[in-house]
Amino acid sequence: MSRQLPQPSRDSINLVTLLAALADPVRLTLMQAMYSRTGPVDCSVIAEGVEVGAPTVSHHYRVLREAGLTMTTVEGRRRVVAIRYEDLEARFPGLLAAVLTPTANT
Amino acid sequence: MSRQLPQPSRDSINLVTLLAALADPVRLTLMQAMYSRTGPVDCSVIAEGVEVGAPTVSHHYRVLREAGLTMTTVEGRRRVVAIRYEDLEARFPGLLAAVLTPTANT
DNA sequence: GGGTACGTTCGATGGGTGTCAAAGCATCGG
DNA sequence: CCGATGCTTTGACACCCATCGAACGTACCC
Numbered sequence: 001m002s003r004q005l006p007q008p009s010r011d012s013i014n015l016v017t018l019l020a021a022l023a024d025p026v027r028l029t030l031m032q033a034m035y036s037r038t039g040p041v042d043c044s045v046i047a048e049g050v051e052v053g054a055p056t057v058s059h060h061y062r063v064l065r066e067a068g069l070t071m072t073t074v075e076g077r078r079r080v081v082a083i084r085y086e087d088l089e090a091r092f093p094g095l096l097a098a099v100l101t102p103t104a105n106t
Numbered sequence: 107m108s109r110q111l112p113q114p115s116r117d118s119i120n121l122v123t124l125l126a127a128l129a130d131p132v133r134l135t136l137m138q139a140m141y142s143r144t145g146p147v148d149c150s151v152i153a154e155g156v157e158v159g160a161p162t163v164s165h166h167y168r169v170l171r172e173a174g175l176t177m178t179t180v181e182g183r184r185r186v187v188a189i190r191y192e193d194l195e196a197r198f199p200g201l202l203a204a205v206l207t208p209t210a211n212t
Numbered sequence: 213g214g215g216t217a218c219g220t221t222c223g224a225t226g227g228g229t230g231t232c233a234a235a236g237c238a239t240c241g242g
Numbered sequence: 243c244c245g246a247t248g249c250t251t252t253g254a255c256a257c258c259c260a261t262c263g264a265a266c267g268t269a270c271c272c
Contacts, residue, residue, distance in 0.1 A: 016131055019205070023125035024260080044218075056261055058220055077218045077269045095204035099121070130230080150248075162231055164250055183239045183248045 002080075005065060005072040010087040013068035018092070021067035022099060026050055027060045031069065031083070035100040040073070040082035111171060111178040116193040119174035124198070127173035128205060132156055133166045137175065137189070141206040146179070146188035 022028055033046045047057045061081065064070045069088065072081050088096050128134055139152045153163045167187065170176045175194065178187050194202055 015205070016129055016134060019125050019129035019134075023122055023129045025122055026260085028122060028125075052260085053262060054219070055221080055263080059260075062220090074219095079219070092204055094200045098198055098201035098204045099125070132230085158230085159232060160249070161233080161251080165230075168250090180238095180249095185249070 003074040005074065007065050007071055007084075008068045010068075010091060013087065013091050015092065017067050018069065018095075021063050021069055024060070024063075026052055026056070027064055028099075030060060030064065032100050032102070034070070034081065034083050035096065036102070040071075040080045043072075043079040043081050046081065109180040111180065113171050113177055113190075114174045116174075116197060119193065119197050121198065123173045124175060124201075127169050127175055130166070130169075132158055132162070133170055134205075136163075136166060136170065138206050138208070140176070140187065140189050141202065142208075146177075146186045149178075149185040149187050152187065 022031065029050055030046055033049070034041060043057075043061060050057060052060075061070070061072065061079070065072050065081075068084065070081050071084050072079055074080075083096070085096070128137065135156055136152055139155070140147060149163075149167060156163060158166075167176070167178065167185070171178050171187075174190065176187050177190050178185055180186075189202070191202070
Protein backbone atom coordinates (compact mmCIF):
# COMPACT_ATOMS: atom_id res chain seq x y z
CA MET A 1 0.00 0.00 0.00
CA SER A 2 1.09 3.59 0.15
CA ARG A 3 1.85 5.68 3.15
CA GLN A 4 2.14 9.41 3.10
CA LEU A 5 5.06 11.23 4.68
CA PRO A 6 4.21 14.07 7.08
CA GLN A 7 4.01 17.57 5.63
CA PRO A 8 2.90 20.99 6.80
CA SER A 9 -0.66 22.08 6.23
CA ARG A 10 -1.35 24.63 3.53
CA ASP A 11 -1.84 27.44 6.00
CA SER A 12 1.31 26.73 7.94
CA ILE A 13 3.60 27.11 4.96
CA ASN A 14 6.11 29.81 5.80
CA LEU A 15 7.52 32.08 3.10
CA VAL A 16 10.98 32.40 4.59
CA THR A 17 11.26 28.66 5.07
CA LEU A 18 10.05 28.13 1.53
CA LEU A 19 12.58 30.55 0.08
CA ALA A 20 15.35 28.99 2.14
CA ALA A 21 14.41 25.60 0.76
CA LEU A 22 14.63 26.91 -2.80
CA ALA A 23 17.89 28.75 -2.19
CA ASP A 24 20.10 25.74 -2.76
CA PRO A 25 21.49 24.58 -6.12
CA VAL A 26 20.65 20.91 -5.58
CA ARG A 27 17.12 21.55 -4.33
CA LEU A 28 16.40 24.05 -7.06
CA THR A 29 17.56 21.51 -9.63
CA LEU A 30 15.27 18.90 -8.12
CA MET A 31 12.33 21.30 -8.18
CA GLN A 32 12.97 22.29 -11.78
CA ALA A 33 13.15 18.65 -12.77
CA MET A 34 9.79 18.00 -11.11
CA TYR A 35 8.30 21.14 -12.59
CA SER A 36 9.18 20.11 -16.13
CA ARG A 37 7.24 16.88 -15.65
CA THR A 38 3.55 16.55 -14.98
CA GLY A 39 2.31 14.53 -12.05
CA PRO A 40 4.19 12.49 -9.45
CA VAL A 41 7.52 10.95 -10.39
CA ASP A 42 9.86 8.44 -8.83
CA CYS A 43 12.44 10.11 -6.61
CA SER A 44 15.41 8.35 -8.15
CA VAL A 45 14.39 9.53 -11.60
CA ILE A 46 14.43 13.12 -10.48
CA ALA A 47 17.70 12.68 -8.64
CA GLU A 48 19.55 11.76 -11.85
CA GLY A 49 21.89 14.48 -12.95
CA VAL A 50 22.47 15.59 -9.40
CA GLU A 51 26.05 15.17 -8.30
CA VAL A 52 25.65 14.36 -4.63
CA GLY A 53 25.43 11.15 -2.68
CA ALA A 54 22.24 9.34 -1.74
CA PRO A 55 22.11 10.55 1.88
CA THR A 56 22.36 14.12 0.72
CA VAL A 57 19.59 13.68 -1.82
CA SER A 58 17.42 12.18 0.89
CA HIS A 59 18.17 15.17 3.11
CA HIS A 60 17.16 17.60 0.38
CA TYR A 61 13.89 15.82 -0.30
CA ARG A 62 13.10 16.09 3.36
CA VAL A 63 13.81 19.81 3.40
CA LEU A 64 11.58 20.37 0.39
CA ARG A 65 8.78 18.35 1.93
CA GLU A 66 9.02 20.01 5.34
CA ALA A 67 8.97 23.41 3.68
CA GLY A 68 5.66 22.51 2.08
CA LEU A 69 6.94 22.43 -1.48
CA THR A 70 6.53 18.76 -2.19
CA MET A 71 4.43 15.78 -1.21
CA THR A 72 6.04 12.37 -0.82
CA THR A 73 4.29 9.00 -0.76
CA VAL A 74 5.96 5.70 0.01
CA GLU A 75 5.15 2.94 -2.46
CA GLY A 76 6.98 -0.24 -1.60
CA ARG A 77 10.63 0.64 -1.48
CA ARG A 78 10.23 3.55 -3.82
CA ARG A 79 9.39 7.14 -3.04
CA VAL A 80 7.11 9.09 -5.28
CA VAL A 81 7.30 12.86 -5.09
CA ALA A 82 5.09 15.62 -6.44
CA ILE A 83 4.97 19.38 -6.22
CA ARG A 84 2.05 20.76 -4.19
CA TYR A 85 0.83 22.97 -7.00
CA GLU A 86 -2.59 23.84 -5.61
CA ASP A 87 -1.49 24.59 -2.09
CA LEU A 88 1.40 26.73 -3.28
CA GLU A 89 -0.65 28.58 -5.83
CA ALA A 90 -3.29 29.32 -3.22
CA ARG A 91 -0.71 30.56 -0.76
CA PHE A 92 1.80 32.35 -3.00
CA PRO A 93 0.27 32.88 -6.44
CA GLY A 94 2.75 32.88 -9.27
CA LEU A 95 5.74 31.99 -7.15
CA LEU A 96 6.37 28.56 -8.61
CA ALA A 97 6.20 29.82 -12.17
CA ALA A 98 8.44 32.77 -11.40
CA VAL A 99 11.10 30.61 -9.81
CA LEU A 100 10.94 27.43 -11.87
CA THR A 101 10.35 28.53 -15.44
CA PRO A 102 13.38 27.57 -17.54
CA THR A 103 13.61 31.18 -18.70
CA ALA A 104 14.76 32.06 -15.25
CA ASN A 105 18.08 30.29 -15.64
CA THR A 106 21.38 31.54 -16.89
CA MET B 107 27.32 64.64 -5.06
CA SER B 108 26.09 61.10 -5.31
CA ARG B 109 28.14 58.00 -5.79
CA GLN B 110 26.71 54.67 -6.70
CA LEU B 111 27.66 51.51 -4.82
CA PRO B 112 28.81 48.54 -6.92
CA GLN B 113 26.17 46.04 -7.98
CA PRO B 114 25.97 43.06 -10.33
CA SER B 115 24.90 43.62 -13.90
CA ARG B 116 21.43 42.51 -14.92
CA ASP B 117 22.66 39.42 -16.71
CA SER B 118 24.87 38.27 -13.88
CA ILE B 119 22.06 38.10 -11.35
CA ASN B 120 21.95 34.56 -10.03
CA LEU B 121 18.67 32.97 -8.99
CA VAL B 122 20.08 30.94 -6.12
CA THR B 123 21.89 33.96 -4.72
CA LEU B 124 18.74 36.01 -5.10
CA LEU B 125 16.61 33.45 -3.28
CA ALA B 126 19.21 33.14 -0.55
CA ALA B 127 19.12 36.90 -0.10
CA LEU B 128 15.35 36.82 0.28
CA ALA B 129 15.38 33.84 2.63
CA ASP B 130 16.01 35.85 5.76
CA PRO B 131 13.37 37.45 7.98
CA VAL B 132 15.15 40.78 8.29
CA ARG B 133 15.98 41.10 4.61
CA LEU B 134 12.49 40.06 3.57
CA THR B 135 11.07 42.70 5.88
CA LEU B 136 13.33 45.32 4.35
CA MET B 137 12.30 44.30 0.84
CA GLN B 138 8.62 44.38 1.72
CA ALA B 139 9.03 47.82 3.24
CA MET B 140 10.67 49.07 0.04
CA TYR B 141 8.09 47.35 -2.13
CA SER B 142 5.22 49.08 -0.39
CA ARG B 143 6.75 52.44 -1.24
CA THR B 144 7.37 53.83 -4.67
CA GLY B 145 10.77 55.10 -5.66
CA PRO B 146 14.01 55.35 -3.69
CA VAL B 147 13.87 55.81 0.04
CA ASP B 148 16.34 56.63 2.76
CA CYS B 149 17.87 53.50 4.28
CA SER B 150 17.20 54.48 7.85
CA VAL B 151 13.52 54.98 7.10
CA ILE B 152 13.22 51.45 5.81
CA ALA B 153 15.20 50.05 8.69
CA GLU B 154 12.63 51.24 11.22
CA GLY B 155 10.72 48.41 12.75
CA VAL B 156 13.62 46.04 12.36
CA GLU B 157 14.92 44.74 15.66
CA VAL B 158 18.62 44.44 14.94
CA GLY B 159 21.60 46.69 15.42
CA ALA B 160 22.99 49.10 12.87
CA PRO B 161 25.92 46.92 11.76
CA THR B 162 23.55 44.08 11.05
CA VAL B 163 21.25 46.29 9.00
CA SER B 164 24.23 47.49 7.01
CA HIS B 165 25.25 43.88 6.41
CA HIS B 166 21.78 42.99 5.14
CA TYR B 167 21.66 45.95 2.78
CA ARG B 168 24.95 44.82 1.34
CA VAL B 169 23.67 41.28 0.80
CA LEU B 170 20.58 42.59 -0.97
CA ARG B 171 22.63 44.86 -3.18
CA GLU B 172 25.21 42.22 -4.06
CA ALA B 173 22.43 39.80 -4.93
CA GLY B 174 21.14 42.31 -7.45
CA LEU B 175 17.90 43.06 -5.65
CA THR B 176 18.57 46.67 -4.72
CA MET B 177 20.49 49.69 -5.87
CA THR B 178 22.18 51.98 -3.36
CA THR B 179 23.40 55.51 -3.92
CA VAL B 180 25.39 57.55 -1.47
CA GLU B 181 24.10 61.05 -0.92
CA GLY B 182 26.17 62.90 1.57
CA ARG B 183 26.14 60.76 4.69
CA ARG B 184 22.85 59.13 3.84
CA ARG B 185 22.19 56.05 1.78
CA VAL B 186 19.27 55.89 -0.58
CA VAL B 187 18.07 52.49 -1.64
CA ALA B 188 15.71 51.32 -4.36
CA ILE B 189 14.53 48.00 -5.72
CA ARG B 190 15.81 47.19 -9.22
CA TYR B 191 12.34 46.63 -10.61
CA GLU B 192 13.16 46.64 -14.31
CA ASP B 193 16.21 44.44 -14.12
CA LEU B 194 14.45 41.93 -11.92
CA GLU B 195 11.31 41.88 -14.00
CA ALA B 196 13.36 41.34 -17.13
CA ARG B 197 15.30 38.52 -15.55
CA PHE B 198 12.67 36.78 -13.41
CA PRO B 199 9.23 38.00 -14.42
CA GLY B 200 6.68 38.00 -11.65
CA LEU B 201 9.11 37.03 -8.93
CA LEU B 202 9.02 40.27 -6.99
CA ALA B 203 5.26 40.39 -6.97
CA ALA B 204 4.97 36.75 -5.96
CA VAL B 205 7.34 37.15 -3.03
CA LEU B 206 6.57 40.65 -1.81
CA THR B 207 2.81 41.06 -2.13
CA PRO B 208 1.35 41.48 1.36
CA THR B 209 -1.04 38.61 0.65
CA ALA B 210 1.89 36.31 0.86
CA ASN B 211 2.32 36.76 4.57
CA THR B 212 0.82 34.85 7.44
C1' DG C 213 14.90 -17.43 4.42
C1' DG C 214 18.75 -15.05 2.37
C1' DG C 215 20.27 -11.74 -0.66
C1' DT C 216 19.64 -7.56 -3.01
C1' DA C 217 17.81 -2.99 -3.89
C1' DC C 218 16.27 1.55 -2.22
C1' DG C 219 16.06 4.88 0.90
C1' DT C 220 16.75 6.77 5.64
C1' DT C 221 19.18 7.93 9.92
C1' DC C 222 23.37 8.83 12.60
C1' DG C 223 27.72 11.00 13.57
C1' DA C 224 31.27 13.83 12.17
C1' DT C 225 33.31 17.56 9.62
C1' DG C 226 34.06 21.72 7.19
C1' DG C 227 32.32 25.97 5.65
C1' DG C 228 29.03 29.62 5.77
C1' DT C 229 26.22 33.19 8.24
C1' DG C 230 23.57 36.32 11.45
C1' DT C 231 24.59 39.03 15.32
C1' DC C 232 26.90 42.37 18.17
C1' DA C 233 30.56 45.61 20.29
C1' DA C 234 34.19 48.47 19.19
C1' DA C 235 36.63 51.10 16.08
C1' DG C 236 36.95 53.58 11.68
C1' DC C 237 35.59 57.04 8.09
C1' DA C 238 33.33 60.38 5.55
C1' DT C 239 30.14 64.23 5.88
C1' DC C 240 27.62 68.08 7.64
C1' DG C 241 27.04 72.04 10.98
C1' DG C 242 28.67 75.55 13.91
C1' DC D 243 38.58 73.32 13.13
C1' DC D 244 35.87 70.25 15.95
C1' DG D 245 32.18 67.75 17.34
C1' DA D 246 28.31 65.16 16.01
C1' DT D 247 25.93 62.13 12.67
C1' DG D 248 25.21 58.11 9.68
C1' DC D 249 26.86 54.22 8.07
C1' DT D 250 30.65 50.72 7.38
C1' DT D 251 34.30 47.59 8.60
C1' DT D 252 36.59 44.48 11.60
C1' DG D 253 36.91 40.80 14.84
C1' DA D 254 34.71 37.47 17.52
C1' DC D 255 31.20 34.23 18.69
C1' DA D 256 27.54 31.04 18.26
C1' DC D 257 24.84 28.65 15.34
C1' DC D 258 23.14 26.45 11.24
C1' DC D 259 23.80 23.61 7.15
C1' DA D 260 25.47 20.73 3.16
C1' DT D 261 28.09 16.76 2.57
C1' DC D 262 29.80 12.17 3.22
C1' DG D 263 30.72 7.30 5.11
C1' DA D 264 28.78 3.86 7.72
C1' DA D 265 25.10 1.50 9.65
C1' DC D 266 20.18 0.59 9.73
C1' DG D 267 15.31 -0.68 7.97
C1' DT D 268 12.11 -2.33 4.94
C1' DA D 269 10.44 -4.25 0.79
C1' DC D 270 10.94 -7.30 -3.20
C1' DC D 271 12.47 -11.78 -5.31
C1' DC D 272 14.42 -16.36 -6.08
